[in-house]
Amino acid sequence: MDLATVxxxxxxxxxxxxxLREEIRLIVRELDTTGREVSLILQQIxxxxxxxxxxxxxxxxxxxxxxxNEQFSKLASKIPPNQYFRFNDHWRYVMQRYSFLCALIFFLxxxxxxxxxDVGKLLEVSIKEEDGFHLDVEDYLSGxxxxxxxxxxxxxxxxxxxxxxxxxxxxxxxSELNGGFRLLNLKNDSLRKRFDALxxxxxxxxxxxxxxxxxxxRSRSLTITK
Amino acid sequence: METAPPKILASVAxxxxxxxxxxxxxxxxxxSDCSKKLDTHHDRYERVVKLSRDITIESKRVIFLLHRVxxxxxxxxxxxxxxxxxxxxxxxxxxxxxKELVGQDHHHYLRAYSPGLQEFIEAISFLQFLRDGNLIxxxxxxxxxxxxxxxxxxxxxxxxxxxxxxxxxxLMRLCINAVGRGETQLVFNTCMSLRKIHEALSSLNLGFQRxxxxxxxxxxxxxxxxxxxxxxxxVRGSEIPKELLAAKAVxxxxxxxxxxxxx
Numbered sequence: 001m002d003l004a005t006v007x008x009x010x011x012x013x014x015x016x017x018x019x020l021r022e023e024i025r026l027i028v029r030e031l032d033t034t035g036r037e038v039s040l041i042l043q044q045i046x047x048x049x050x051x052x053x054x055x056x057x058x059x060x061x062x063x064x065x066x067x068x069n070e071q072f073s074k075l076a077s078k079i080p081p082n083q084y085f086r087f088n089d090h091w092r093y094v095m096q097r098y099s100f101l102c103a104l105i106f107f108l109x110x111x112x113x114x115x116x117x118d119v120g121k122l123l124e125v126s127i128k129e130e131d132g133f134h135l136d137v138e139d140y141l142s143g144x145x146x147x148x149x150x151x152x153x154x155x156x157x158x159x160x161x162x163x164x165x166x167x168x169x170x171x172x173x174x175s176e177l178n179g180g181f182r183l184l185n186l187k188n189d190s191l192r193k194r195f196d197a198l199x200x201x202x203x204x205x206x207x208x209x210x211x212x213x214x215x216x217x218r219s220r221s222l223t224i225t226k
Numbered sequence: 227m228e229t230a231p232p233k234i235l236a237s238v239a240x241x242x243x244x245x246x247x248x249x250x251x252x253x254x255x256x257x258s259d260c261s262k263k264l265d266t267h268h269d270r271y272e273r274v275v276k277l278s279r280d281i282t283i284e285s286k287r288v289i290f291l292l293h294r295v296x297x298x299x300x301x302x303x304x305x306x307x308x309x310x311x312x313x314x315x316x317x318x319x320x321x322x323x324x325k326e327l328v329g330q331d332h333h334h335y336l337r338a339y340s341p342g343l344q345e346f347i348e349a350i351s352f353l354q355f356l357r358d359g360n361l362i363x364x365x366x367x368x369x370x371x372x373x374x375x376x377x378x379x380x381x382x383x384x385x386x387x388x389x390x391x392x393x394x395x396x397l398m399r400l401c402i403n404a405v406g407r408g409e410t411q412l413v414f415n416t417c418m419s420l421r422k423i424h425e426a427l428s429s430l431n432l433g434f435q436r437x438x439x440x441x442x443x444x445x446x447x448x449x450x451x452x453x454x455x456x457x458x459x460x461v462r463g464s465e466i467p468k469e470l471l472a473a474k475a476v477x478x479x480x481x482x483x484x485x486x487x488x489x
Contacts, residue, residue: 180257
Protein backbone atom coordinates (compact mmCIF):
# COMPACT_ATOMS: atom_id res chain seq x y z
CA MET A 1 0.00 0.00 0.00
CA ASP A 2 1.39 3.39 -0.81
CA LEU A 3 1.74 6.17 1.68
CA ALA A 4 -1.08 8.29 0.29
CA THR A 5 -3.67 5.52 0.69
CA VAL A 6 -2.60 4.76 4.24
CA UNK A 7 -2.61 8.41 5.19
CA UNK A 8 -6.05 8.86 3.66
CA UNK A 9 -7.25 6.27 6.17
CA UNK A 10 -5.64 8.22 8.99
CA UNK A 11 -7.37 11.32 7.69
CA UNK A 12 -10.70 9.54 7.94
CA UNK A 13 -9.98 8.64 11.54
CA UNK A 14 -8.99 12.21 12.35
CA UNK A 15 -12.08 13.58 10.60
CA UNK A 16 -14.42 11.27 12.49
CA UNK A 17 -12.84 12.46 15.72
CA UNK A 18 -13.20 16.12 14.75
CA UNK A 19 -16.82 15.71 13.69
CA LEU A 20 -17.79 14.07 16.93
CA ARG A 21 -15.99 16.74 18.92
CA GLU A 22 -17.90 19.38 16.99
CA GLU A 23 -21.23 17.77 17.92
CA ILE A 24 -20.15 17.48 21.53
CA ARG A 25 -19.15 21.11 21.64
CA LEU A 26 -22.60 22.19 20.46
CA ILE A 27 -24.40 20.21 23.16
CA VAL A 28 -21.98 21.40 25.82
CA ARG A 29 -22.73 24.97 24.79
CA GLU A 30 -26.45 24.33 25.32
CA LEU A 31 -25.68 22.81 28.69
CA ASP A 32 -23.61 25.83 29.59
CA THR A 33 -26.53 28.14 28.78
CA THR A 34 -28.97 26.11 30.85
CA GLY A 35 -26.47 26.08 33.71
CA ARG A 36 -26.35 29.85 33.64
CA GLU A 37 -30.15 30.00 33.83
CA VAL A 38 -30.16 27.75 36.89
CA SER A 39 -27.37 29.78 38.42
CA LEU A 40 -29.25 33.03 37.80
CA ILE A 41 -32.29 31.73 39.69
CA LEU A 42 -30.21 30.53 42.63
CA GLN A 43 -28.27 33.78 42.87
CA GLN A 44 -31.43 35.38 44.22
CA ILE A 45 -30.83 33.78 47.61
CA UNK A 46 -28.30 36.54 48.22
CA UNK A 47 -30.92 39.24 47.86
CA UNK A 48 -32.61 40.96 50.77
CA UNK A 49 -35.63 38.63 51.00
CA UNK A 50 -34.06 35.77 49.09
CA UNK A 51 -33.86 33.44 52.06
CA UNK A 52 -37.63 33.57 52.50
CA UNK A 53 -38.15 32.33 48.97
CA UNK A 54 -35.85 29.36 49.11
CA UNK A 55 -38.62 26.85 48.48
CA UNK A 56 -39.88 28.66 45.44
CA UNK A 57 -36.39 29.34 44.06
CA UNK A 58 -35.39 25.71 44.40
CA UNK A 59 -38.54 24.57 42.60
CA UNK A 60 -37.82 26.94 39.74
CA UNK A 61 -34.17 25.90 39.63
CA UNK A 62 -35.09 22.24 39.48
CA UNK A 63 -37.61 22.93 36.73
CA UNK A 64 -34.85 24.51 34.64
CA UNK A 65 -32.55 21.68 35.61
CA UNK A 66 -34.87 19.23 33.87
CA UNK A 67 -33.82 20.86 30.59
CA UNK A 68 -30.24 20.00 31.48
CA ASN A 69 -31.27 16.40 32.20
CA GLU A 70 -32.36 16.03 28.58
CA GLN A 71 -29.21 17.71 27.31
CA PHE A 72 -27.06 15.41 29.40
CA SER A 73 -28.79 12.34 28.06
CA LYS A 74 -28.33 13.70 24.53
CA LEU A 75 -24.64 14.21 25.25
CA ALA A 76 -24.33 10.74 26.76
CA SER A 77 -25.80 9.19 23.61
CA LYS A 78 -22.99 10.73 21.55
CA ILE A 79 -20.17 9.13 23.51
CA PRO A 80 -19.09 5.70 22.25
CA PRO A 81 -18.72 3.08 24.95
CA ASN A 82 -15.48 3.24 26.92
CA GLN A 83 -14.48 6.62 25.52
CA TYR A 84 -15.73 8.96 28.23
CA PHE A 85 -12.26 10.18 29.09
CA ARG A 86 -11.36 10.76 25.47
CA PHE A 87 -13.77 13.66 25.32
CA ASN A 88 -14.44 14.69 28.90
CA ASP A 89 -12.26 17.78 28.64
CA HIS A 90 -15.11 19.33 26.69
CA TRP A 91 -17.62 19.12 29.50
CA ARG A 92 -15.53 18.84 32.64
CA TYR A 93 -15.96 22.46 33.62
CA VAL A 94 -19.69 22.46 32.88
CA MET A 95 -20.09 19.22 34.81
CA GLN A 96 -18.38 20.72 37.86
CA ARG A 97 -20.62 23.73 37.66
CA TYR A 98 -23.74 21.53 37.57
CA SER A 99 -22.41 19.49 40.41
CA PHE A 100 -22.11 22.69 42.41
CA LEU A 101 -25.61 23.87 41.49
CA CYS A 102 -27.15 20.56 42.53
CA ALA A 103 -25.25 20.53 45.81
CA LEU A 104 -26.45 24.08 46.44
CA ILE A 105 -30.09 23.17 45.79
CA PHE A 106 -29.66 20.17 48.03
CA PHE A 107 -28.21 22.27 50.81
CA LEU A 108 -30.87 24.95 50.57
CA UNK A 109 -33.62 22.36 50.77
CA UNK A 110 -32.25 20.12 53.48
CA UNK A 111 -29.12 21.81 54.87
CA UNK A 112 -27.39 18.53 54.29
CA UNK A 113 -24.42 17.54 52.20
CA UNK A 114 -25.40 16.19 48.80
CA UNK A 115 -23.57 12.93 48.36
CA UNK A 116 -22.19 11.80 45.02
CA UNK A 117 -25.34 9.75 44.47
CA ASP A 118 -27.63 12.68 45.38
CA VAL A 119 -26.03 14.90 42.76
CA GLY A 120 -26.19 12.06 40.24
CA LYS A 121 -29.91 11.71 40.91
CA LEU A 122 -30.57 15.42 40.44
CA LEU A 123 -28.63 15.46 37.18
CA GLU A 124 -30.03 12.09 36.10
CA VAL A 125 -26.47 11.07 35.29
CA SER A 126 -24.86 7.84 36.43
CA ILE A 127 -22.10 8.01 39.01
CA LYS A 128 -20.46 4.78 37.94
CA GLU A 129 -17.54 4.77 35.56
CA GLU A 130 -18.67 1.42 34.16
CA ASP A 131 -21.81 3.08 32.79
CA GLY A 132 -19.81 5.20 30.37
CA PHE A 133 -21.14 8.71 30.69
CA HIS A 134 -20.98 9.52 34.38
CA LEU A 135 -20.38 12.18 36.99
CA ASP A 136 -16.77 11.62 37.90
CA VAL A 137 -15.89 11.78 41.57
CA GLU A 138 -13.31 14.50 40.94
CA ASP A 139 -15.87 16.70 39.24
CA TYR A 140 -18.33 16.07 42.05
CA LEU A 141 -15.75 17.06 44.67
CA SER A 142 -14.84 20.13 42.70
CA GLY A 143 -18.52 21.11 42.77
CA UNK A 144 -18.53 20.79 46.57
CA UNK A 145 -15.62 23.20 46.83
CA UNK A 146 -17.50 25.73 44.74
CA UNK A 147 -20.39 25.23 47.12
CA UNK A 148 -18.19 26.16 50.08
CA UNK A 149 -17.25 29.50 48.60
CA UNK A 150 -20.85 30.19 47.62
CA UNK A 151 -21.94 29.47 51.20
CA UNK A 152 -19.30 31.78 52.63
CA UNK A 153 -20.93 34.50 50.56
CA UNK A 154 -24.36 33.43 51.73
CA UNK A 155 -23.21 33.61 55.36
CA UNK A 156 -22.27 37.25 54.94
CA UNK A 157 -25.43 38.16 53.08
CA UNK A 158 -27.73 36.36 55.44
CA UNK A 159 -26.39 38.45 58.29
CA UNK A 160 -27.12 41.55 56.25
CA UNK A 161 -30.62 40.24 55.69
CA UNK A 162 -31.02 39.84 59.46
CA UNK A 163 -30.75 36.07 59.61
CA UNK A 164 -28.21 35.30 62.35
CA UNK A 165 -28.80 31.57 62.62
CA UNK A 166 -27.94 30.46 59.12
CA UNK A 167 -24.24 31.44 59.33
CA UNK A 168 -23.86 29.24 62.40
CA UNK A 169 -25.31 26.28 60.52
CA UNK A 170 -23.23 27.09 57.45
CA UNK A 171 -20.15 27.21 59.65
CA UNK A 172 -20.86 23.75 60.96
CA UNK A 173 -21.59 22.44 57.49
CA UNK A 174 -18.45 23.86 55.91
CA SER A 175 -16.17 22.73 58.70
CA GLU A 176 -17.60 19.26 58.32
CA LEU A 177 -16.92 19.50 54.60
CA ASN A 178 -13.40 20.65 55.35
CA GLY A 179 -12.92 17.69 57.65
CA GLY A 180 -14.07 15.39 54.88
CA PHE A 181 -11.71 16.87 52.32
CA ARG A 182 -8.83 16.42 54.69
CA LEU A 183 -9.32 12.68 54.37
CA LEU A 184 -8.45 12.87 50.68
CA ASN A 185 -4.95 12.45 49.28
CA LEU A 186 -5.03 15.05 46.59
CA LYS A 187 -2.51 15.21 43.81
CA ASN A 188 -1.07 18.49 42.66
CA ASP A 189 -3.95 19.14 40.28
CA SER A 190 -6.84 21.54 39.87
CA LEU A 191 -8.84 19.87 42.62
CA ARG A 192 -5.95 20.40 44.99
CA LYS A 193 -5.77 24.07 44.09
CA ARG A 194 -9.48 24.46 44.72
CA PHE A 195 -9.11 22.69 48.03
CA ASP A 196 -6.31 25.03 49.05
CA ALA A 197 -8.77 27.89 48.66
CA LEU A 198 -11.26 26.20 50.99
CA UNK A 199 -9.48 27.47 54.09
CA UNK A 200 -10.21 31.04 53.06
CA UNK A 201 -13.91 30.22 52.82
CA UNK A 202 -13.75 28.58 56.23
CA UNK A 203 -11.97 31.60 57.65
CA UNK A 204 -14.49 34.02 56.21
CA UNK A 205 -17.38 32.09 57.71
CA UNK A 206 -15.59 31.87 61.08
CA UNK A 207 -15.20 35.62 61.06
CA UNK A 208 -18.91 36.05 60.51
CA UNK A 209 -19.65 33.67 63.39
CA UNK A 210 -17.12 35.50 65.55
CA UNK A 211 -18.74 38.84 64.80
CA UNK A 212 -22.13 37.45 65.73
CA UNK A 213 -20.81 35.81 68.89
CA UNK A 214 -18.90 38.77 70.23
CA UNK A 215 -21.91 40.99 69.85
CA UNK A 216 -24.20 38.50 71.46
CA UNK A 217 -26.17 38.07 68.27
CA ARG A 218 -25.51 34.39 68.15
CA SER A 219 -28.72 32.92 69.50
CA ARG A 220 -27.26 29.58 70.51
CA SER A 221 -24.30 31.05 72.35
CA LEU A 222 -26.70 33.26 74.27
CA THR A 223 -28.59 30.26 75.55
CA ILE A 224 -25.32 28.66 76.62
CA THR A 225 -24.20 31.66 78.65
CA LYS A 226 -27.56 32.15 80.28
CA MET B 227 -22.83 38.35 90.05
CA GLU B 228 -21.80 38.21 86.43
CA THR B 229 -20.36 41.33 84.90
CA ALA B 230 -20.31 42.20 81.26
CA PRO B 231 -16.71 41.29 80.32
CA PRO B 232 -16.80 37.65 81.45
CA LYS B 233 -20.03 37.22 79.56
CA ILE B 234 -18.36 38.22 76.33
CA LEU B 235 -15.42 36.01 77.17
CA ALA B 236 -17.74 33.12 77.79
CA SER B 237 -19.48 33.52 74.48
CA VAL B 238 -16.19 33.82 72.63
CA ALA B 239 -14.94 30.76 74.40
CA UNK B 240 -17.68 28.60 72.94
CA UNK B 241 -15.97 26.78 70.10
CA UNK B 242 -16.58 28.39 66.76
CA UNK B 243 -15.95 25.13 65.03
CA UNK B 244 -17.35 21.92 66.37
CA UNK B 245 -14.76 19.31 67.26
CA UNK B 246 -14.24 16.75 64.57
CA UNK B 247 -15.62 13.88 66.67
CA UNK B 248 -19.05 15.40 66.41
CA UNK B 249 -19.05 15.13 62.63
CA UNK B 250 -21.59 12.89 61.02
CA UNK B 251 -19.89 9.48 60.72
CA UNK B 252 -21.80 8.79 57.49
CA UNK B 253 -20.22 11.79 55.86
CA UNK B 254 -16.79 10.84 57.12
CA UNK B 255 -17.13 7.34 55.74
CA UNK B 256 -18.47 8.76 52.49
CA UNK B 257 -15.33 10.84 52.14
CA SER B 258 -13.22 7.81 52.94
CA ASP B 259 -14.90 6.06 50.01
CA CYS B 260 -14.18 9.01 47.76
CA SER B 261 -10.60 8.92 48.95
CA LYS B 262 -10.28 5.27 48.01
CA LYS B 263 -11.63 5.93 44.53
CA LEU B 264 -9.22 8.81 43.99
CA ASP B 265 -6.27 6.82 45.33
CA THR B 266 -6.98 3.82 43.12
CA HIS B 267 -6.96 6.02 40.07
CA HIS B 268 -3.94 8.07 41.10
CA ASP B 269 -1.89 4.99 42.00
CA ARG B 270 -2.60 3.32 38.70
CA TYR B 271 -1.84 6.56 36.88
CA GLU B 272 1.52 6.83 38.63
CA ARG B 273 2.40 3.23 37.80
CA VAL B 274 1.59 3.91 34.14
CA VAL B 275 3.77 7.04 34.20
CA LYS B 276 6.68 5.02 35.58
CA LEU B 277 6.30 2.32 32.95
CA SER B 278 6.07 4.96 30.26
CA ARG B 279 9.30 6.48 31.50
CA ASP B 280 11.08 3.12 31.34
CA ILE B 281 9.81 2.65 27.80
CA THR B 282 11.04 6.10 26.81
CA ILE B 283 14.53 5.42 28.15
CA GLU B 284 14.82 2.04 26.44
CA SER B 285 13.47 3.42 23.14
CA LYS B 286 15.99 6.24 23.19
CA ARG B 287 18.76 3.69 23.67
CA VAL B 288 17.53 1.72 20.68
CA ILE B 289 17.53 4.86 18.57
CA PHE B 290 21.10 5.65 19.59
CA LEU B 291 22.07 2.10 18.83
CA LEU B 292 20.56 2.31 15.35
CA HIS B 293 22.52 5.44 14.58
CA ARG B 294 25.69 3.39 14.99
CA VAL B 295 25.01 1.53 11.76
CA UNK B 296 28.08 2.05 9.56
CA UNK B 297 27.66 -0.34 6.67
CA UNK B 298 25.63 -3.31 5.46
CA UNK B 299 27.30 -5.87 7.73
CA UNK B 300 26.98 -3.84 10.90
CA UNK B 301 23.42 -2.99 9.85
CA UNK B 302 22.18 -6.57 10.10
CA UNK B 303 23.84 -7.09 13.46
CA UNK B 304 22.63 -3.82 14.94
CA UNK B 305 19.10 -4.20 13.60
CA UNK B 306 18.84 -7.62 15.18
CA UNK B 307 20.11 -6.27 18.46
CA UNK B 308 17.63 -3.38 18.32
CA UNK B 309 14.78 -5.74 17.49
CA UNK B 310 15.73 -7.85 20.50
CA UNK B 311 15.78 -4.83 22.79
CA UNK B 312 12.39 -3.65 21.57
CA UNK B 313 10.97 -7.11 22.01
CA UNK B 314 12.11 -7.05 25.62
CA UNK B 315 10.30 -3.74 26.09
CA UNK B 316 7.18 -5.23 24.50
CA UNK B 317 7.33 -8.28 26.71
CA UNK B 318 8.05 -6.44 29.96
CA UNK B 319 7.03 -2.79 30.33
CA UNK B 320 4.35 -2.71 27.65
CA UNK B 321 2.90 -5.96 28.85
CA UNK B 322 2.61 -4.66 32.39
CA UNK B 323 1.13 -1.43 31.09
CA UNK B 324 -1.46 -3.37 29.10
CA LYS B 325 -2.41 -5.23 32.25
CA GLU B 326 -2.94 -1.93 34.09
CA LEU B 327 -5.40 -0.89 31.38
CA VAL B 328 -7.59 -3.99 31.51
CA GLY B 329 -11.14 -2.97 32.35
CA GLN B 330 -10.23 0.73 32.24
CA ASP B 331 -10.99 3.48 29.79
CA HIS B 332 -7.49 3.81 28.35
CA HIS B 333 -8.10 7.46 27.49
CA HIS B 334 -8.01 8.14 31.20
CA TYR B 335 -4.36 7.06 31.19
CA LEU B 336 -3.34 8.12 27.71
CA ARG B 337 -1.63 11.25 28.98
CA ALA B 338 0.45 9.05 31.26
CA TYR B 339 1.70 6.68 28.58
CA SER B 340 1.70 9.00 25.59
CA PRO B 341 5.39 10.06 25.93
CA GLY B 342 6.56 6.44 26.09
CA LEU B 343 4.33 5.45 23.20
CA GLN B 344 5.61 8.22 20.94
CA GLU B 345 9.22 7.41 21.68
CA PHE B 346 8.55 3.73 21.14
CA ILE B 347 6.90 4.40 17.77
CA GLU B 348 9.87 6.54 16.84
CA ALA B 349 12.26 3.68 17.67
CA ILE B 350 10.29 0.89 16.04
CA SER B 351 9.59 2.91 12.89
CA PHE B 352 13.27 3.86 12.64
CA LEU B 353 14.25 0.24 12.94
CA GLN B 354 11.81 -0.83 10.25
CA PHE B 355 12.94 1.99 7.99
CA LEU B 356 16.59 0.97 8.27
CA ARG B 357 15.93 -2.72 7.88
CA ASP B 358 13.11 -2.83 5.31
CA GLY B 359 13.18 0.69 3.90
CA ASN B 360 9.49 1.37 4.47
CA LEU B 361 7.25 3.20 6.93
CA ILE B 362 5.59 1.14 9.62
CA UNK B 363 1.84 1.74 9.63
CA UNK B 364 -0.60 2.14 12.47
CA UNK B 365 -1.91 -1.39 12.17
CA UNK B 366 1.57 -2.86 12.48
CA UNK B 367 2.35 -0.79 15.57
CA UNK B 368 -0.95 -1.81 17.10
CA UNK B 369 -0.32 -5.48 16.40
CA UNK B 370 3.04 -5.28 18.20
CA UNK B 371 1.27 -4.00 21.31
CA UNK B 372 -1.62 -6.45 21.14
CA UNK B 373 -1.18 -9.52 23.30
CA UNK B 374 -4.69 -10.90 23.04
CA UNK B 375 -8.24 -9.76 22.41
CA UNK B 376 -8.54 -8.22 25.88
CA UNK B 377 -4.88 -7.50 26.59
CA UNK B 378 -3.49 -4.67 24.54
CA UNK B 379 -2.28 -1.10 24.64
CA UNK B 380 -4.48 0.89 22.29
CA UNK B 381 -2.53 3.09 19.88
CA UNK B 382 -4.60 6.13 18.86
CA UNK B 383 -3.93 7.39 15.36
CA UNK B 384 -2.93 10.77 16.69
CA UNK B 385 -0.19 9.30 18.89
CA UNK B 386 1.05 7.26 15.95
CA UNK B 387 1.35 10.37 13.82
CA UNK B 388 3.24 12.18 16.58
CA UNK B 389 5.70 9.30 16.72
CA UNK B 390 6.15 9.38 12.96
CA UNK B 391 6.71 13.13 13.07
CA UNK B 392 9.57 12.42 15.48
CA UNK B 393 10.94 9.84 13.09
CA UNK B 394 11.66 12.60 10.56
CA UNK B 395 14.23 14.01 13.00
CA UNK B 396 16.01 10.66 13.13
CA LEU B 397 16.01 10.41 9.35
CA MET B 398 17.62 13.81 9.20
CA ARG B 399 20.43 12.63 11.48
CA LEU B 400 20.81 9.45 9.51
CA CYS B 401 21.15 11.45 6.33
CA ILE B 402 23.72 13.85 7.73
CA ASN B 403 25.75 10.97 9.17
CA ALA B 404 25.68 9.36 5.74
CA VAL B 405 27.09 12.55 4.24
CA GLY B 406 29.94 12.26 6.72
CA ARG B 407 30.69 8.72 5.63
CA GLY B 408 30.46 9.68 2.00
CA GLU B 409 27.56 7.35 1.24
CA THR B 410 26.07 9.59 -1.39
CA GLN B 411 23.37 7.17 -2.49
CA LEU B 412 22.10 6.73 1.06
CA VAL B 413 21.97 10.51 1.44
CA PHE B 414 19.75 10.93 -1.60
CA ASN B 415 17.54 7.95 -0.75
CA THR B 416 16.98 9.08 2.80
CA CYS B 417 16.21 12.57 1.64
CA MET B 418 13.58 11.19 -0.73
CA SER B 419 11.95 9.09 1.98
CA LEU B 420 11.99 11.97 4.40
CA ARG B 421 10.31 14.18 1.82
CA LYS B 422 7.62 11.57 1.20
CA ILE B 423 6.85 11.19 4.89
CA HIS B 424 6.81 14.92 5.43
CA GLU B 425 4.47 15.40 2.50
CA ALA B 426 2.15 12.67 3.76
CA LEU B 427 2.06 14.25 7.21
CA SER B 428 1.47 17.74 5.87
CA SER B 429 -1.35 16.50 3.67
CA LEU B 430 -3.42 15.76 6.77
CA ASN B 431 -6.09 18.18 7.85
CA LEU B 432 -5.38 18.41 11.54
CA GLY B 433 -8.11 20.63 12.86
CA PHE B 434 -7.26 21.63 16.41
CA GLN B 435 -4.34 19.26 17.00
CA ARG B 436 -1.72 21.75 18.02
CA UNK B 437 1.07 19.41 19.07
CA UNK B 438 1.30 17.71 15.71
CA UNK B 439 1.27 21.06 13.92
CA UNK B 440 4.27 22.11 15.98
CA UNK B 441 6.11 18.90 15.22
CA UNK B 442 5.38 19.33 11.54
CA UNK B 443 7.24 22.62 11.55
CA UNK B 444 10.24 20.91 13.10
CA UNK B 445 9.92 18.17 10.50
CA UNK B 446 9.93 20.80 7.79
CA UNK B 447 13.15 22.27 9.14
CA UNK B 448 14.73 18.80 9.17
CA UNK B 449 13.72 18.31 5.58
CA UNK B 450 15.23 21.63 4.54
CA UNK B 451 18.52 20.78 6.24
CA UNK B 452 18.65 17.48 4.42
CA UNK B 453 17.77 19.06 1.10
CA UNK B 454 20.51 21.60 1.54
CA UNK B 455 22.93 18.80 2.37
CA UNK B 456 21.93 16.96 -0.81
CA UNK B 457 22.46 20.11 -2.79
CA UNK B 458 25.95 20.56 -1.36
CA UNK B 459 26.84 16.94 -2.02
CA UNK B 460 25.64 17.25 -5.60
CA VAL B 461 27.33 20.54 -6.38
CA ARG B 462 30.60 20.18 -4.53
CA GLY B 463 30.91 16.44 -4.21
CA SER B 464 33.68 16.28 -6.78
CA GLU B 465 35.67 19.19 -5.44
CA ILE B 466 36.52 18.39 -1.84
CA PRO B 467 37.46 15.32 0.18
CA LYS B 468 34.56 13.44 1.71
CA GLU B 469 35.60 14.23 5.29
CA LEU B 470 35.31 17.95 4.63
CA LEU B 471 32.15 17.59 2.67
CA ALA B 472 30.12 16.68 5.73
CA ALA B 473 31.15 19.82 7.51
CA LYS B 474 30.40 21.87 4.43
CA ALA B 475 27.01 20.28 3.94
CA VAL B 476 25.72 20.89 7.38
CA UNK B 477 27.41 24.17 8.10
CA UNK B 478 26.48 25.93 4.92
CA UNK B 479 25.00 29.40 5.11
CA UNK B 480 21.46 28.07 4.96
CA UNK B 481 21.97 26.02 8.09
CA UNK B 482 23.49 28.39 10.62
CA UNK B 483 21.62 26.82 13.55
CA UNK B 484 22.51 23.26 12.77
CA UNK B 485 24.63 22.62 15.82
CA UNK B 486 22.10 24.02 18.27
CA UNK B 487 19.28 21.92 16.94
CA UNK B 488 21.21 18.77 16.44
CA UNK B 489 19.95 17.20 19.60
